[in-house]
Every structure is written in structure tokens, then in C-alpha cells.
Amino acid sequence: MIIPGVATVQTKEQRNAKAAAAGFASGYENGLRDGACEYLYRLMQPAAPTKRDCCVLYIPQGFEGIDQGVIEALRLIVREVYVADAARMAEQAALIRPDWVLVLNGLHVFPANHLEQVDAVRSLGIRTAIWFADDPYVTADTMYIAPRYDVVLTHELSTIQMYRERGCANVIYMPLAVDHNRFKPKKVEERYRSDVCFIGQAFWNRVEMFDALAPFLNTRKVFIAGGLWERMKNFKTLQRFVRQGWLPVDDSINYYNGARIVINLHRTTEVGKDNKNVLNLPGRSINPRTYEISACGTLQLTDCREDLTQYYTPGSDIETYADAAELKAKLEYYLGHENERRSIALRGLKRTLAEHTYVHRLQQIAEVLGW
Template sequence: MVSLSKRTGQKEGYRAGYSEGYRLGGCRALIDRIPTEPPPYFNVKVMYVPQGFESIDEGVSSGLGKIVRECIVVRPEQVLEAALQQRPDIILVMNGLHVFPDDFQHSMTQLREAGFRTAIWFVDDPYFTEETPGLAQHFDVVFTHELSCVPLYQSVGVREVYYLPLGVHPELFTPLMAGPAYRSDICFIGNAFRNRAALFDELAPFLKGKQVRIIGGYWERLARYKELSPFIHSGFIPPAETVKFYNGAKIVINLHRPTQSGDDNRNSLNLPGRSINPRTFEINACGTLQITDIREDLSHYYTPGIDIETFGSVQELKHKISYYLSQEDQRRSIAQRALQTTMTRHTYVHRLPELLTLIEAQRLN
């Protein structure tokens, strides 16, 4: 005889599986209805130098492969030799930080002197502004995903500086069936910067009784770590796992890291964070409701209350979590509009033509 608790568990599992399948079916139908137009074509050979972050690097190299004559991917330590052999029209470097060798800047200077067109795309701004201005001076064109850093690079003599946000790799971040192991009411993925630890410490009583996942490093910083520890998965997870957790969540919280100089940042200029992070696009590409803190340029890409939700205080966040957990249809509608906006405007195939157009226009002048 099946016990009452087992029957209840079976019913809950069935409902959760049905709801997940219904969500996925709606997302896939929406994607199928998006008109597909051939992307613009650029008759150039691009050498791409990745930074080592799979979700960005694969998205950029895949996107370039769809719109240029040839895309070559080389490691930072190979760039000088490879460029002299391959003779690319454009050398595009992603970020130029963390995994790049000490002599990389010298290599880029040599390549510019040899007549190569060079560009760098900073995607960790403004958190490393003690290093990036010096690095920027070794390139013809500088792109930054952070509005506040455009004047910074102009001030050190870079003539071509452009604000350009990142996008999403749609072959990686996409709606899928996550499975029971990835389901949650509320999910947050990221390191425990001080503002994030403070947020979850304040949320702790509210989160009791909910299915919560907090994934990332340094969460031992929490003052209420013991209370929240059942929700925490410490350490890095690969992008393919991140996608599953986003898909399995009813709500994903996005909270940008603080910009003040300190243990976690090298931003002694204390430039503010005005622009959204790549995670904003990645969460929305999974067809899951995102509730994010507000950055100045958010409304350029999404419309709060239509294809994303926002919060300005812990109290507002708690209110919106409670509301959307109880309103499945509305939660799903906003998430699907977010998916549509992302897939029609914010993939790398949408973003990279702007980058190449700006590089090419200046080269031809």
C-alpha cells in the first residue's frame, strides 16, 4: 500500500514535471516563431584572442564564424607568431586580463607597428581600472561594456573608444528540460561579494521553507551562514550546469557586484557601475523570470515589468518574489517576453556586426 506522503510526493513531482514541460514547450514554440534573417557579411579575416571564459569566448567565436570570411582563434601567448603567419585583417582581444602573459602588451605594440588593425573588448569594467587604461593604449580601438569607462580610455589618449555591451551565446544559454536535481523556487549564481552576502543575510528569514539554491564562492562570508548553508553549493560550476540551474528555477536573482575599490576590486578611481552584466542576457535567454537590481542602461535592453523585473530594496525584492511565486502565468509570460527580446536583439550575432562596422569604418577613413 502506498503511503500518503509517497502519494503526495508523486503528485508534486508530476505537477512540477508537467509545469516544466509546459514552460519548455512554450519557449520552444516562441523561438520557432522568431523570424530568421541572414546576418550581415563582412569580407574580413578576424583573429580572436579569448580570455578563457567559455560562455563568452564560444559565443563570440561562434558569432564571428557566422558573419566573417574567416575567424581564427589563438591563445594569448601565440598571438604574435600566429598573426605574422596568418595575416588577419583584424585582431580582436577579449579583455586582455587575468590569463594573458606579461609580454602580451609588447606583442600588441609590435603588431600595430607592423600595420595590423587591433581592438580590445573590456568586459570586467569598472572593476580593474588600475590596469585597463595602460593596456588600452596598446590598441587601435577599445570597446567597453561599461558606460562609465568610455571617458577613462579617452583620457589616456585612445582615439577610438566605444560603449558596447556583451550579448548571449544562444547555443549554450537556451531553454531546456533541467530535471528535478536543478529545480528551485529561487536561484542565485555568483560569488559572495559583500553586497550579495549582505542581501542574503537580510533575506534569510524570508527564505525559510522555500526551495533555494545559492551557488558560487566565498559564501562563508555570510553572517547567517549556518542558517543558509543548506541552500549553498560552494565553488565554480561550468556554464552547462549554470544553464540547467537557470532553467530549473522559478525566479533567478541578479545582483551586480559592488564597484568600490577593496578586496574584490582594483578600481581605485571608484568609477561607478552604470551598465548591466552579461548574466542579465544569459538568464533571460533561458526563459526564466529574472529579478535584478537596477543599472542605468538596463532600460536600453529590457523593459521592467514587461520582460524583466527589478528591485531597489530588500523589501521590494521579497514582495516581488512572493508575488511571482504565486502567479505562475504572469511569471511565465514575463520570462517568455524576456526570451523573445534576447533572441531577437541580444545574441552575439546581433552584437558583433556593430563591433565590426565600427572597426571597419575607422580603418577605411
């Protein structure tokens, strides 16, 4: 006998039970991850380094995710640290008389008389170093900036010889790192959670990749942020997942923490394709996002750069892909293998804290510059 209303009630109960089970499973998995990350983060806190008898004037670029990490690291490593705006570099150097002026990048927001200021600082007998963080995408500018400094630091292998050929006597390969006090594991609200996350500008190589992935991503919970994503042929397929425009750093950290997998895809270096790489140098080195994603304790799938294996071990503390087919296959695999996904992410977090914070990197800079 069919009793009116019973079937409907049972269906609703079943749906509720299924939703409750899914919520429990998700909460259990998130709890495992959050607890393990918290334990590792506490375990890996380094001892304070010995301070060096050196005074440094730091000139920031305005990269929110980098500058503060460098400043905090400097405060731990040297006797005195001063921070000045690029427009007042020479004035502040003359007033403070530091041992070194360290400049990040020297682009974009720097004034028209930037290089004249560098000359003025050097005329005072103060040593200068610039750390390029945008190589090789702006060689149209950096090949003229670099020779005006005493020391050139670059995170990009492909630009080292170029700077030497332009008369730079001291060119040092120096990778970037992460501000681990900011990019770190944290519990986040449900609105930040996703299966797959990508944050970055829609450069043409990224457009091609996500066009190829669109049918697969369409059935998952996805978060994409950045500008120019309307370039995609399959934009309408993924439009509901896209947050157009710049995403604040703290929001990026929340989305990294809420994702099961974060994709890292380096931008193209081809001349004329959204960059000023007039020398058409290849991209051989990893971006700062590589360290930032891993520092949040989330599994990262990244395309390969030549120096990646110096800093992470694919298959152990990071995962890589060569093309859209391999990326799709690995996304599908790790979304279905939680323990493996979580284990690789945790090993990535551990290695990042052990080797790739700005405290580690500034200690390396202090060594090579003789602070």
C-alpha cells in the first residue's frame, strides 16, 4: 500500500543522511590536514639566527607577498635595518650611511631618476645590490638597470650570462622564497574551499591550458582568480568559477588553504606575449608562488622549470605535469587519493619551512655579500 507522503519523506531523509555523511567525511579530512599542518608548523620553527654587524637600507618594490618577508628576515639577521621609499633612496642613504643598500626589483613604481640615485649612493662609498624578482619577463628594462649596481642577484638562471655580458662583475643566482609568517596553514571557512584552485593572470599559455581542462573542471568545485580570463574559448563553461581581477594576498592565502589541489602554471616568456622579454630568454627558474603554495600545506601541481629539483622532489613533496593531459590525469588521481595528496602536501610544507623561508634566503645573501 502506498501511503501518501512517505516516499517523499524517505527520499528527503536519505538526502539528508547522504549530505551528513559527506559533510562528516569532508570535516574529517580537513581536520586531519589542519591538525598535521599545525603540528609541523610548530615543530619546524627555527631558532633565531645570529645577527651580523651590518646596517642595511632596504628599498621595497611594493610586492606585498615578498617585501614584508624580506624586511622581517633582515631584522633577524643584521644589526640595523632601515626601509625607504624608492623616491628617497639617495637622500636616505646619505643620511643613514648604511653598509649596504638592498633594492628589490627596481621596476614599475621606481622613479624616473632611479639610476641617478643609485649612482649617487655608490659615490658615497655605499655598496648596492639589486635582487630581480621579475626575470626574465622585463629584460627590456633590467639589462639597463643591472650594470648600475655593485651586485646583481637574480632568481632566474637564464639571465645570469646576459647580465655578465653587459658588464656586471658580480652576478649571483639567488632564488626567491616565502614569507612563512604570512603564507602558512590555517583553518578557513567553507566559502574558501575548492577541489582545484588557480590564482593568476590569464596569460596566453594559461588560457590554452584551461581551455583544454574546461570539460574536466566543469564537474568539479573550482576557484580561479585573476584578470583576462575572458580570453578563453571556453570561458562560459568556467565563468561561474572565475573571480575577475586582482585578489588580495590574504584572500589568496585563504583559497590556497581551502583547496585540495592548487595548480601552478608559470607564465609564458615569449617576446610580445604579455611581457617585455625583448631578448626572448627562456624561463628556467621557479616562481615565488611555488614556495607560497607549499607553505600553506596544500598539494601543488606545477609545470616543470629547470631548477625545480634543487628545491623540491617531484612525487615526494610536490607534483609536476608536462601538458594538459598529464595535468588532468593527476588532478583526477589525487582528488581520489586523499592520503597520498595529504602526505605530499605535508612533505612540501616541511621542506619549505626547513629550506625556503626568507630567513633562510637572507642568510644566504648575507654570506655571499659578506655582511
